[in-house]
Amino acid sequence: MALKSDLSLDIDKISSDTMADVVEMRLRDYFKKKSFKPGDALPKEQELAEALGVSRNVLREALSRLRMLGMIETKKKRGMILSSPDVLGGFQRVLDPLIISPDALQDLFELRLILEMGLADVLFLNLNDKSIRELEIIANSEKKKNKEAFRIANEIAFHGKLYEMAGNDTLKRFQHMLLPVFGFVLQVENEFLSGSVSHQDLVEILKSGNKDDFRNGMYEHLKPHFDRLEALKKIN
Amino acid sequence: MALKSDLSLDIDKISSDTMADVVEMRLRDYFKKKSFKPGDALPKEQELAEALGVSRNVLREALSRLRMLGMIETKKKRGMILSSPDVLGGFQRVLDPLIISPDALQDLFELRLILEMGLADVLFLNLNDKSIRELEIIANSEKKKNKEAFRIANEIAFHGKLYEMAGNDTLKRFQHMLLPVFGFVLQVENEFLSGSVSHQDLVEILKSGNKDDFRNGMYEHLKPHFDRLEALKKIN
DNA sequence: ACTCGTTTTTATGTAGTACAAAAACATTTG
DNA sequence: CAAATGTTTTTGTACTACATAAAAACGAGT
Numbered sequence: 001m002a003l004k005s006d007l008s009l010d011i012d013k014i015s016s017d018t019m020a021d022v023v024e025m026r027l028r029d030y031f032k033k034k035s036f037k038p039g040d041a042l043p044k045e046q047e048l049a050e051a052l053g054v055s056r057n058v059l060r061e062a063l064s065r066l067r068m069l070g071m072i073e074t075k076k077k078r079g080m081i082l083s084s085p086d087v088l089g090g091f092q093r094v095l096d097p098l099i100i101s102p103d104a105l106q107d108l109f110e111l112r113l114i115l116e117m118g119l120a121d122v123l124f125l126n127l128n129d130k131s132i133r134e135l136e137i138i139a140n141s142e143k144k145k146n147k148e149a150f151r152i153a154n155e156i157a158f159h160g161k162l163y164e165m166a167g168n169d170t171l172k173r174f175q176h177m178l179l180p181v182f183g184f185v186l187q188v189e190n191e192f193l194s195g196s197v198s199h200q201d202l203v204e205i206l207k208s209g210n211k212d213d214f215r216n217g218m219y220e221h222l223k224p225h226f227d228r229l230e231a232l233k234k235i236n
Numbered sequence: 237m238a239l240k241s242d243l244s245l246d247i248d249k250i251s252s253d254t255m256a257d258v259v260e261m262r263l264r265d266y267f268k269k270k271s272f273k274p275g276d277a278l279p280k281e282q283e284l285a286e287a288l289g290v291s292r293n294v295l296r297e298a299l300s301r302l303r304m305l306g307m308i309e310t311k312k313k314r315g316m317i318l319s320s321p322d323v324l325g326g327f328q329r330v331l332d333p334l335i336i337s338p339d340a341l342q343d344l345f346e347l348r349l350i351l352e353m354g355l356a357d358v359l360f361l362n363l364n365d366k367s368i369r370e371l372e373i374i375a376n377s378e379k380k381k382n383k384e385a386f387r388i389a390n391e392i393a394f395h396g397k398l399y400e401m402a403g404n405d406t407l408k409r410f411q412h413m414l415l416p417v418f419g420f421v422l423q424v425e426n427e428f429l430s431g432s433v434s435h436q437d438l439v440e441i442l443k444s445g446n447k448d449d450f451r452n453g454m455y456e457h458l459k460p461h462f463d464r465l466e467a468l469k470k471i472n
Numbered sequence: 473a474c475t476c477g478t479t480t481t482t483a484t485g486t487a488g489t490a491c492a493a494a495a496a497c498a499t500t501t502g
Numbered sequence: 503c504a505a506a507t508g509t510t511t512t513t514g515t516a517c518t519a520c521a522t523a524a525a526a527a528c529g530a531g532t
Contacts, residue, residue, distance in 0.1 A: 312484055
């Protein structure tokens with residue numbers, strides 16, 4: 001261990017970065033250094049390629065990445081402009097339960113529980129009668145049908161509505177992306193448990209209770225998941 | 237509105253997608269359809285390019301994106317393999333307070349408040365004496381120095397430690413990425429307020445209190461930020 | 473027969489050229 | 503003067519060529 005760290009001090013790690021990787025970073029630095037703002041025009045491809053000393057090919061591989069993230073937009077003749085990327089775009093592209101690691105999957109599952117529990121304060125800041133009524137309609141529609149598929153869709157609708165009521169668009173989209181992960185973990189665990197507090201109970205709390213009541217209710221609603229977590233933690 | 241939607245039903249929207257965009261999607265679909273798992277080898281570039289009917293150039297632009305996200309790795313001769321992407325990698329690349337939109341910035345600020353408030357349950361699942369002592373050391377080191385720069389660094393250290401104690405690596409990294417955003421918003425607002433509950437108070441609660449105590453303490457600690465939020469919401 | 477070193481093969485990484493397409497700009501013509 | 507048309511410019515796509523690295527195959531020597 002000691003020897004290894006000594007070595008790593010003396011010898012620079014070989015960067016297996018490809019040119020496209022380097023160019024991507026250099027472009028990012030360049031944007032920062034020049035403090036470009038969204039809307040600003042960028043030099044054309046050939047100029048950039050020449051300035052960086054790489055082929056237009058490599059440059060375009062790097063630009064392709066930035067374009068995917070929404071950092072730049074290009075129009076045929078007008079050239080490229082810097083733009084405001086969608087903060088969740090890169091996240092969405094990667095969120096496939098089948099390819100992300102089990103550890104990360106578990107982390108994201110926990111993350112959603114944390115979000116649900118933390119939602120109360122912001123939710124109560126935005127509360128209004130209209131949205132509570134809409135939520136109630138969703139909650140009440142559960143009794144009628146009993147199919148499993150419908151229950152899951154309804155579960156999604158209810159919690160999604162809660163996020164929407166928090167009035168934070170990024171949060172709502174984030175939650176929506178997390179749904180497949182949540183569903184996948186539950187499916188693997190082969191259980192779709194429901195706590196002692198129902199959706200309808202939660203609606204009642206929103207009507208007449210306060211933040212703490214809601215939080216406690218939400219905890220009870222999610223209790224089976226927390227119990228599962230606790231059991232998991234004890235094993236490790 | 238009605239006319240417009242009628243039209244959009246009859247006429248397909250012109251996709252201004254570039255070939256690289258299309259290829260990126262097609263590759264993603266292909267991986268799913270074949271249910272490739274991390275570690276599986278992928279066909280070589282030429283085969284893919286021919287199968288898709290595009291130049292190797294375009295294909296590589298798409299692959300470059302997937303490589304950036306960590307979805308694929310390539311070794312010189314062995315070809316490409318699918319791999320487990322870092323779920324936060326794409327996020328990190330985009331999280332520059334100077335280029336993301338003010339709305340998204342505000343959303344992320346809220347998101348961090350929500351996370352802090354929701355942390356209690358998972359935190360208490362992982363609580364142990366050692367980490368509490370470490371947290372206490374951080375909290376106590378505040379009194380000694382009074383420089384602004386130190387206060388901010390300490391603020392970061394304290395809250396970062398809390399996330400670390402929750403035992404969720406993805407969450408901790410997420411919080412760490414959000415720090416610049418948080419700092420930026422506060423800097424723009426030109427205030428670095430502190431609630432009535434200090435870091436040391438929070439440590440005491442962790443020692444002898446329960447989850448609800450901690451949550452209430454955290455709310456008071458963050459109260460200035462929530463007050464600011466409330467004022468903002470009222471304006472809109 | 474086994475190990476070590478050399479050569480061959482193969483896939484990716486990079487460069488360069490060429491041309492198509494679209495959009496802004498310039499010019500011509502009624 | 504306006505509309506139509508042509509020109510220029512920049513991105514998008516294709517193709518070729520070669521460098522490079524690494525596995526695989528091969529061969530020599532003990």
